[in-house]
Amino acid sequence: MGALHFRGTGLPDERQVEYWVDQGVISAEPIPGAETVCESGWIVPGLVDAHCHVGIKFGCGGGESVGGLIAQAETERDAGVLLIRDAGSPVDTRWVDDRPDLPRIVRAGRHIAAPKRYIRGLPVDLEDEAQLPAEMVRQARAGDGWVKLVGDWIDRSTGDLAPLWSDGILVEAIKAAHREGARVTAHVFAEDALPGLINAGIDCIEHGTGLTDETIELMVAHGTALVPTLINIATFPQIADSASRFPIYAAHLRDLHSRAKDTIGAAREAGIPIYAGTDAGGSIVHGRIADEVEELKAVGLSPVEALGAACWDARTWLGHPGLEAGAAADLLVFRNDPRVSSDALAAPDVVVLRGNVVKTR
Numbered sequence: 122m123g124a125l126h127f128r129g130t131g132l133p134d135e136r137q138v139e140y141w142v143d144q145g146v147i148s149a150e151p152i153p154g155a156e157t158v159c160e161s162g163w164i165v166p167g168l169v170d171a172h173c174h175v176g177i178k179f180g181c182g183g184g185e186s187v188g189g190l191i192a193q194a195e196t197e198r199d200a201g202v203l204l205i206r207d208a209g210s211p212v213d214t215r216w217v218d219d220r221p222d223l224p225r226i227v228r229a230g231r232h233i234a235a236p237k238r239y240i241r242g243l244p245v246d247l248e249d250e251a252q253l254p255a256e257m258v259r260q261a262r263a264g265d266g267w268v269k270l271v272g273d274w275i276d277r278s279t280g281d282l283a284p285l286w287s288d289g290i291l292v293e294a295i296k297a298a299h300r301e302g303a304r305v306t307a308h309v310f311a312e313d314a315l316p317g318l319i320n321a322g323i324d325c326i327e328h329g330t331g332l333t334d335e336t337i338e339l340m341v342a343h344g345t346a347l348v349p350t351l352i353n354i355a356t357f358p359q360i361a362d363s364a365s366r367f368p369i370y371a372a373h374l375r376d377l378h379s380r381a382k383d384t385i386g387a388a389r390e391a392g393i394p395i396y397a398g399t400d401a402g403g404s405i406v407h408g409r410i411a412d413e414v415e416e417l418k419a420v421g422l423s424p425v426e427a428l429g430a431a432c433w434d435a436r437t438w439l440g441h442p443g444l445e446a447g448a449a450a451d452l453l454v455f456r457n458d459p460r461v462s463s464d465a466l467a468a469p470d471v472v473v474l475r476g477n478v479v480k481t482r
């Protein structure tokens with residue numbers, strides 16, 4: 122493909138922008154003779170899904186086939202998601218990096234859990250928590266700068282959500298990951314696992330429905346980020362319905378769900394950085410980033426903040442540039458303002474990945 126040229130309105134600052142693209146990157150200088158793709162429209166960097174499991178088989182929770190995994194990645198790409206933080210995958214997706222037609226994946230290696238304390242077939246199960254620091258190092262080296270812990274899960278002996286790890290081992294384990302240059306995040310639904318994780322210096326919390334005024338304050342003090350996955354939280358009542366053998370657990374999930382909007386809203390109000398993640402993979406279908414952005418507006422993010430949480434702000438957080446000279450040309454063009462409605466955001470008119478137009482409407 123020859124050089125390309127785009128003209129439109131950039132976000133978040135609503136300035137008129139013009140980009141020239143050659144050899145997959147944004148040029149610092151106009152390129153004479155470049156083919157003009159658009160003369161108008163809203164131009165933004167590729168969207169980010171900050172919690173998106175490429176490689177988990179839908180419904181059963183095991184590893185996905187190569188064909189299925191490609192279909193997942195293509196679905197995300199066509200929805201405008203060009204950068205994915207995978208938040209844990211049971212299969213090695215490193216080869217995706219060699220596919221110029223698929224989104225970029227920031228990997229977290231495999232989930233780390235304890236036996237019977239997460240979805241079967243997904244995590245590395247540690248018999249003894251003393252193994253945690255060494256496993257964090259292993260998964261840090263298998264990933265792209267993130268490690269994913271299961272912070273809490275149902276403990277069948279008590280019939281309620283409970284932490285997997287003691288505070289002491291978390292301090293040691295998170296330190297070990299940080300020494301590898303990796304950031305750490307954890308799946309946390311309930312209240313009790315949060316203080317230990319945040320005090321140990323964890324970088325991000327996934328879901329966070331159990332946040333309280335105290336743990337929100339702790340996250341602010343530590344600069345911890347939050348990826349609530351609101352469209353996944355919306356399924357808590359269904360999870361509770363299917364867990365009738367564990368009535369305390371089911372009631373706990375329903376309670377967390379009933380307060381979730383206020384909880385995540387309070388986190389936002391306190392200034393915790395919030396990013397958009399769908400948790401697509403096991404039980405959420407791929408391609409729903411626009412729905413998550415809409416849910417973020419419902420908990421109090423302004424339209425431009427909500428889009429930033431799935432775009433420029435998330436890219437900065439993950440260490441990927443936006444649209445600047447020398448950066449990869451991963452961009453979207455929308456005829457309709459993508460801040461206004463999820464319908465507009467869900468349907469980018471032009472998707473450009475590594476300087477190639479991979480979708481036009």
Ligand SMILES: [Zn+2]
Pocket residue numbers: 172174208400
């Ligand atoms: Zn997840």
